[in-house]
Amino acid sequence: MxxxxxxxxxxxxxxxxxxxxALLPATLVAVWLFGWLALLQISTCMAAAIGFEWxxxxxxxxxxxxxxxxxxxxxxxxxxxxxxxxxxWWVALVxxxxxxxxxxxxxxxxxxxxxxxxxxxxxxxxxxxxxxxTTWLLPLPIAGGADLTDLTxxxxxxxxxxxxxxxxxxxxxxxxxxxxxxxxxHSGIPVPQSLASYHYSALAALVGNEGGSMxxxxxxxxLLGGVYLLRRRVISxxxxxxxxxxxxxxxxxxxxxxxxxxxxxxxxxxxxxLMLCAFFMATDPVTSPVAPRGQLLFGIGCGVxxxxxxxxxxxxxxxxxxxxxxxxxxPLLDRHFRPPVYGHRS
Amino acid sequence: MAMHSWQRLGAKWLAGLIPxxxxxxHPDDCKVTASLAITDAPLPPLLVLPIRQHIGQACAPIxxxxxxxxxxxKIAKSQGYVSTSIHAPTSGRVVKIEEHAIVHPSGIxxxxxxxxxxxxDRWLExxxxxxxxxxxxxxxxxxxxxxxxxxxxxxxxxxxFIKLVRDPNHRIETLxxxxxxxxxxxxxxxxxxxxxxxxxxxxxxxLRYLVQAERCVVAIEDNKPDAAAAMRExxxxxxxxxxxxxxxxxIYPQGSEKQLxxxxxxxxxxxxxxxxxxxxxxxxxxxxxxxxxxxLEGKPLIERVVTLSGDAMPKPANLxxxxxxxxxxxxxxxxxxxxxxxxxxxxGPMMGERLRHLDAPITKGSNGxxxxxxxxxxxxSPCIRCGHCVQVCPVGLMPNELASHCRNDRFExxxxxxxxxxxxCGACSYVCPAHIPLVHYFRYGKGQVAAIRxxxxxxxxxxxxxEAREQRIQRERxxxxxRRRARSAAKPAPSPVPPKAEQP
Ligand code: SF4
Ligand code: SF4
Numbered sequence: 001m002x003x004x005x006x007x008x009x010x011x012x013x014x015x016x017x018x019x020x021x022a023l024l025p026a027t028l029v030a031v032w033l034f035g036w037l038a039l040l041q042i043s044t045c046m047a048a049a050i051g052f053e054w055x056x057x058x059x060x061x062x063x064x065x066x067x068x069x070x071x072x073x074x075x076x077x078x079x080x081x082x083x084x085x086x087x088x089w090w091v092a093l094v095x096x097x098x099x100x101x102x103x104x105x106x107x108x109x110x111x112x113x114x115x116x117x118x119x120x121x122x123x124x125x126x127x128x129x130x131x132x133x134t135t136w137l138l139p140l141p142i143a144g145g146a147d148l149t150d151l152t153x154x155x156x157x158x159x160x161x162x163x164x165x166x167x168x169x170x171x172x173x174x175x176x177x178x179x180x181x182x183x184x185x186h187s188g189i190p191v192p193q194s195l196a197s198y199h200y201s202a203l204a205a206l207v208g209n210e211g212g213s214m215x216x217x218x219x220x221x222x223l224l225g226g227v228y229l230l231r232r233r234v235i236s237x238x239x240x241x242x243x244x245x246x247x248x249x250x251x252x253x254x255x256x257x258x259x260x261x262x263x264x265x266x267x268x269x270x271x272x273x274l275m276l277c278a279f280f281m282a283t284d285p286v287t288s289p290v291a292p293r294g295q296l297l298f299g300i301g302c303g304v305x306x307x308x309x310x311x312x313x314x315x316x317x318x319x320x321x322x323x324x325x326x327x328x329x330x331p332l333l334d335r336h337f338r339p340p341v342y343g344h345r346s
Numbered sequence: 347m348a349m350h351s352w353q354r355l356g357a358k359w360l361a362g363l364i365p366x367x368x369x370x371x372h373p374d375d376c377k378v379t380a381s382l383a384i385t386d387a388p389l390p391p392l393l394v395l396p397i398r399q400h401i402g403q404a405c406a407p408i409x410x411x412x413x414x415x416x417x418x419x420k421i422a423k424s425q426g427y428v429s430t431s432i433h434a435p436t437s438g439r440v441v442k443i444e445e446h447a448i449v450h451p452s453g454i455x456x457x458x459x460x461x462x463x464x465x466x467d468r469w470l471e472x473x474x475x476x477x478x479x480x481x482x483x484x485x486x487x488x489x490x491x492x493x494x495x496x497x498x499x500x501x502x503x504x505x506x507f508i509k510l511v512r513d514p515n516h517r518i519e520t521l522x523x524x525x526x527x528x529x530x531x532x533x534x535x536x537x538x539x540x541x542x543x544x545x546x547x548x549x550x551x552x553l554r555y556l557v558q559a560e561r562c563v564v565a566i567e568d569n570k571p572d573a574a575a576a577m578r579e580x581x582x583x584x585x586x587x588x589x590x591x592x593x594x595x596x597i598y599p600q601g602s603e604k605q606l607x608x609x610x611x612x613x614x615x616x617x618x619x620x621x622x623x624x625x626x627x628x629x630x631x632x633x634x635x636x637x638x639x640x641x642l643e644g645k646p647l648i649e650r651v652v653t654l655s656g657d658a659m660p661k662p663a664n665l666x667x668x669x670x671x672x673x674x675x676x677x678x679x680x681x682x683x684x685x686x687x688x689x690x691x692x693x694g695p696m697m698g699e700r701l702r703h704l705d706a707p708i709t710k711g712s713n714g715x716x717x718x719x720x721x722x723x724x725x726x727s728p729c730i731r732c733g734h735c736v737q738v739c740p741v742g743l744m745p746n747e748l749a750s751h752c753r754n755d756r757f758e759x760x761x762x763x764x765x766x767x768x769x770x771c772g773a774c775s776y777v778c779p780a781h782i783p784l785v786h787y788f789r790y791g792k793g794q795v796a797a798i799r800x801x802x803x804x805x806x807x808x809x810x811x812x813e814a815r816e817q818r819i820q821r822e823r824x825x826x827x828x829r830r831r832a833r834s835a836a837k838p839a840p841s842p843v844p845p846k847a848e849q850p
Contacts, residue, residue, distance in 0.1 A: 002786045004772030005718065006373055006530070006695040010779040012730050069727065111728035230363045236737060237364045290733035290746060339742040341764045342604060343617035 012110075016070030018234050019280065022225030023077055026276070029207070029221045030214040033139035034085040035148030038214050040158045041092060042080040048096035049076030056105045071110045075099050078118030078280070081215025082273065082320070083125075085148075086137040086173070089158050091129060095121045115327050116284040119277075119320055126315075135162070136211035138174050146172045174211040178272045178316040181263060190260035195267070205270035212272065219270045226279030235283040238295035239302075243278040244269060246303025254311070262311060274306065277319040287327045294333035301326045369740040370597040371773045373696065375569060379533045379655050384541055384664045387652075387679060389463045393435055393670030394707040395421065396448050396456040400497040401504050402428030407459055413440045416470035418646050421459055424492070430505040431495045433646040434470075435668035438463040447703030449692045449712070458707070461670065473644035484512060484556050487641055494640035495647045495710075500524060500535075500630035501693060502603070503711045506637065509627060510556045519625035520611050521559035523550055523634055525566040525573060526594065526601030529694025532714040534651040535631050537664045539566070539573035542635055543580035549634035551584065552641050557627055562589040563610050564631075569596045598696060599771040603628050605740050617767060632713075652708060654680050656716035658688045667708050673715055674704040682717055689720045696772045724781040735774035735784060741767050745774035749784045752791030757798060760791050768792075 030038040053072035057064050066072075079095050087095075102124065103117030104110065113120075126133045137157075138145030146165055148154050156164050162172060175183070177200055184194030204210050208218025216222075229235045247268050254262035268274065273281075282288060282302050289295050302322045309318025398404035405422035415421060415434040422432040438461045446458040473494065479487050492507040523546070527535040539546060554562060564581075566574045574591050581589050594600055594609060604615045607626045615621050621628055629637075632651065639645040648669055655662040660681035667676065673690065682688070691698040692712050708715075735745035743764055751760035768788050775784045 002700075002783070002789055003698055003770070004696045004776050004785065005689070005691060005698065005700070006776065007724070007781065008371065008373070008777050010734075010777060011724065011781065012727055012779045015730070015732065015779050065727075109728070111730050227363065233734075236733070241364070285730050285732035288731075288733075290731055290736045291744060292737070295733070334744075334747075338744055339736060339739075341617075341743060341767055342608070342741045343614050343619075343767065344764070345614060 013068070013070050015234055015285075016074050018229065018232055020070070020074055020077060022228045022234075023081065023215070023280070025221035025224045026081060026215040026218055027077070029218040030081060030085075033141065033208060033217070034137065034214055035140055036151045036154030037085050037137070037148045037157060038080075040154055041083055041085065041087070041214060042077060044089060044092045044158075045080035045083070045096055046073050046076030048093050049073065049079065049100055052097050052100040053105075056101060060105065062109070066109055069110060071104075072100065075104070075117045078116070079121055081276065082118060082122045082213045084133060084136050084212075085139075085214050086135050086157055086162055087132055088161055091125060091132050094128075095125050098124045111286055113286055114330070115324055116281050116287050119281050119284075119324060122320060123324055134179070136174055136176055136213075137162075138172050138211075139209055139217075141209050142174075144171060176211040176272065176316065177205065177267070178310060179211075182310075182316040185261070191263050192259065195263070200267075202266055202270060205267075216273045216276050219275045222275035222279055226275070229279065229283070235279070235285075236292070236295065238292050239283045239288055239299040240278040242296045242299025243282055243302045243306075244274070246300045247274060247307050250304065250307040254307075268307065268310065272310075272317040273319045277302070277306075277323050281320065282323045282326070287330060289330050289333040289337070291334065291337055291339050293339070294330075294337040297333055297337060298326050298330065301329070368597075369738055369742075369773075370599060371738050371776050372596070373530050373598055373776065375596065376530045376655075376657075377533050377536070377569070378531075379653055379662045379664050380536055380570075382533075382537070382662070382664050384534075384537050384651055384666055387665040387667040387671060387676060389436055389465070389467070389668060390671045390675040391462070392441070392672070393438075393461040393463065393668060394446050394672060394705075395432055395435075395459045395461065395670040396446070396707065396709060397422050397432065397458065398456060399432060399503065399669070399709040399711065400428075400430050401502070402426070402430075404457070405429060405432050407443055407457075409440045409443075409459065411440055411442050414438070414464075415440060415461060416468050418472060418648060419470040420493070420646070421461075424505075428505055428508065430497050430507070431493055431646075432459075432669075433495055433648050434461055435648040435670050436461070436463045437466050437468040447706045448709070449699050449701055449706045453702040473640075473646070475644045476641050479552055479641050480555055484510075487552065487556060490644070491637055491640050494636075494645065496633060496636050496640055497647075497710050498630055499632040499636060499650060499710060499713070500601075501697075501711050501713055502630075506629070506633055509622070509629070510553070512557065513622060516622050517625055518557040518559045518622065518627045520561045520563065520607075520627070521550075521553055521557060522606060522610050522626065522628040523562070523564040523631055524601055524603070524606060524628055525564055525570070525577070525631040526606060527570070528567060528596070528598045528601040529696055529698075529714070530598075531655045531716055532653045532694050533655075533664055534653045534713050536570050536573050538632055538635060538651055539570070540576045543573075543576040544583065545635045545638050546577070546631050547580040547584045547586060548642060549636070549638035550589065551586065552637055553627070553629060553634060559627065562586070564589060564591045565594055565601075565606055565610060566591065567596045567600055568593040598773065599740055599769070602740065602769055602771060604769070647710060650708070650710065650712070652676070652712055653714040654716075655714065656690075656718045658682070658717040658719045667712075669708060669710060671708045672705045673701060673708065676708070676715060677704065677717065685717075687720045689718050691716050691718065696776065697770065726782050727780045729780050729782060732779060734777045734779065738773040738777050740771060740773065741769060743768055743774075745778075745784045745788075746782075748791075749782060749787040752787040752794075755794065757791065757795050761795065765791050765795065 049072045099117040099121035103120035104113045107113045180198045181194050206220045248265040251268040252265040255264045289298050305322030306318045403426040407422045409421045416437045419434045421434050424431045441460045441462050445455040448456045488507045496506040497503045608614050613624045652667045690701045748763045
């Protein structure tokens with residue numbers, strides 16, 4: 001074999017592990033917020049993802065090597081983190097199956113999938129089971145919810161649904177800030193007032209103590225993981241920075257023009273799945289452009305779409321749709337935004 | 347306003363998060379020989395001199411088996427323009443001239459002259475020294491450099507005199523001395539700068555006189571501050587205060603010629619052009635020292651500094667080695683007997699060549715011999731499109747796409763993705779988390795494309811030939827017809843029956 005004779009020591013498996021490590025803060029926050037239920041969801045999703053991967057590889061008579069590349073486990077973790085804590089067990093299973101089959105193996109396995117498998121699964125779940133996918137459990141630190149430090153309660157919710165706990169539905173659930181603001185706007189309530197009645201606090205949004213998917217709400221935990229990935233050079237800064245900056249700029253400008261209609265940049269940056277999408281989903285190597293200029297455009301596109309869907313779409317959250325939509329144009333970006341080649345500048 | 351240290355730290359940390367346009371990689375530099383002074387390697391019992399040690403045409407031997415030769419005597423003469431001569435590294439007897447193993451990826455051999463040293467190391471009368479070069483015609487100095495067999499010692503091995511031709515259309519504005527040595531482990535240029543800076547500076551002055559460069563820069567990576575200090579001091583002593591010593595960040599491949607030219611001049615060498623076309627000339631420091639020897643002392647290139655190192659080398663060293671010394675002899679000298687599980691290569695670990703035959707000799711391009719513990723290569727896994735290869739490529743290629751085109755024999759696409767601009771620096775393979783041997787695919791692709799081009803050229807030649815032949819036949823036929831018409835026009839009364847003689 002020819003040169004080079006040394007290697008940096010990085011490997012696909014290490015990268016997967018590094019991403020999982022980067023998700024650790026968000027995972028811990030999920031456990032803090034949703035106790036046993038978080039652990040149940042995470043273990044189910046991860047085991048299911050690995051199990052389905054094994055099954056599909058066997059059925060298709062492919063090599064079992066991909067089972068050990070860590071990607072299925074990562075997909076399972078991702079999936080759990082984007083599910084609402086109260087999602088029933090079968091949603092987790094369907095999600096895992098969708099992620100591994102439709103999201104990945106259908107295209108020939110890791111490296112060929114156009115969408116991040118977990119993200120694709122979430123979109124499929126959201127469209128198929130809108131109710132289950134938008135019922136947000138009250139997190140533990142907010143008093144009055146279901147006692148998720150109790151394994152039995154958590155298991156009851158997981159297997160039999162919220163109703164089985166006997167607690168009134170409204171007492172144990174809450175809306176996400178994005179959803180709340182959007183519904184309020186529809187009934188003509190301006191943003192500042194709806195935020196006040198939600199008891200919105202930027203600090204709560206930063207640590208994640210509010211309605212939302214298990215691993216999405218804590219902007220701080222995700223930021224921490226993102227910084228780790230940047231430091232370790234697992235991802236480059238182009239996509240997350242372009243993504244977040246675009247959302248921030250669009251939100252800030254619109255907020256300046258019409259504060260009653262548009263929420264502020266801080267609100268948007270801390271809300272919903274933006275941080276998770278910007279640092280983890282949009283930067284999924286397989287499904288994002290390889291060259292820096294393409295990555296910048298990709299990030300900007302994600303940002304614009306996120307803001308537009310959040311403010312004008314029918315869904316309150318647009319970050320994941322934005323990423324999926326932008327994934328579709330990746331081949332185009334790759335083709336047209338190659339790096340300048342040395343000596344070919346005219 | 348002074349920056350607090352914590353502010354500076356913060357800025358550095360942020361810069362680490364958002365590295366703007368950073369091509370290249372940071373392998374461990376492993377320069378364990380950096381502080382070891384250059385020592386002379388002993389003369390081996392047999393020297394082997396391949397007849398081609400440069401890019402271009404092979405030399406023709408001008409000695410025969412049985413001849414005695416003296417140190418510095420020309421033993422093979424350059425053939426054609428892009429070629430440079432070879433000299434006897436010591437005095438002794440030519441024992442035979444036959445094929446011998448050389449360092450080459452394919453493991454092929456090359457016609458070589460075998461010299462058995464007599465141990466006396468007697469010099470031939472050297473070529474005239476040209477201490478007064480500044481009064482001489484540049485062409486004369488170039489010829490001296492040529493007949494002393496100087497070729498690029500950085501490893502490129504391009505015959506040096508060719509780069510020194512003064513071209514009226516392209517003035518050299520910037521002369522760059524390349525003291526970067528960005529390959530891990532290698533320290534031969536580093537030590538040369540530390541120990542022999544005055545000689546390098548003398549060579550620099552000759553180069554400067556030859557090409558009349560306005561700006562001279564000595565480029566050194568910032569992991570060699572002692573070399574920079576030595577060069578600065580030597581420049582001061584030699585009255586070359588206007589020569590800049592530039593410390594550049596340590597990053598591989600900082601020392602690659604075209605990349606270095608861009609770093610220093612801010613201009614890129616256009617594709618298919620030479621540095622000369624943008625007014626730049628880049629010479630390696632060791633080559634520059636050899637030029638000084640050739641011009642000031644009339645000494646041909648018969649020895650060079652070689653770094654012997656690697657994690658399996660018992661006694662790493664920087665050795666001044668006679669060209670032609672077999673590698674296995676040197677390895678034994680450095681205490682390496684048991685080669686089990688050891689891989690030996692020539693050059694650095696990023697671009698070096700694995701030795702298939704350890705009796706291959708040191709040639710003008712051997713900057714290092716590394717003995718490395720064999721490591722199992724990780725198996726190749728599918729590309730995960732992480733783009734790391736794209737980020738590190740100093741040329742701006744997309745190695746992931748390029749490799750997939752080469753591997754699938756899509757040669758037109760691979761050319762469209764600038765396959766031939768790849769400098770094979772290996773940065774992409776080095777970082778690839780999928781362990782795809784990208785450079786290996788590029789070499790394969792280049793080889794295939796070259797073969798196709800040759801075949802096409804041959805087909806084109808045949809086509810032209812047959813076309814020419816058809817045209818000739820056609821022309822002859824027409825001429826014949828014209829003659830016939832002329833003849834019949836000359837006849838007063840054409841006969842209705844064509845003359846018999848016209849029948850074919
Ligand atoms: S570094 Fe390797 S895995 Fe990453 S894009 Fe390049 S070829 Fe693919
Ligand atoms: S593609 Fe060629 S030039 Fe670019 S990093 Fe790889 S080997 Fe170096």
